[in-house]
Amino acid sequence: MEQKEKELQPQTRAYTVEEIATVLHIGRSSTYTLVKKGYFKSVRIGTAIRISRKSFDEWLDSLEL
Known part of the structure; x- marks a missing residue:
């Protein structure tokens, strides 16, 4: 996907379980x-x-990392 196309897509209001796992590396x-x-x-x-x-x-954000 081109950078311009990515910029036009709205940010979702929800994560999937897989996305949370990726963010937390778990x-x-x-x-x-x-x-x-x-x-x-x-x-x-x-x-x-x-x-x-x-x-x-x-x-x-509330976690003290």
């Missing part, structure tokens, strides 16, 4: 555990789980 099962424990807001749509971008970003 496995999918660890990500599912974080979702299950309720560290950030998520919603299940059928079999898919979507994590609120705002909720995840706030949670990540």
Whole structure:
């Protein structure tokens, strides 16, 4: 995808489990555990789980890394 096309695409308001795993450099099962424990807001749509971008970003910012 060209850079110009990427700039035109709107930012999504939700992450997938795979995207969270990539950001945190952890496995999918660890990500599912974080979702299950309720560290950030998520919603299940059928079999898919979507994590609120705002909720995840706030949670990540609150960690003292």
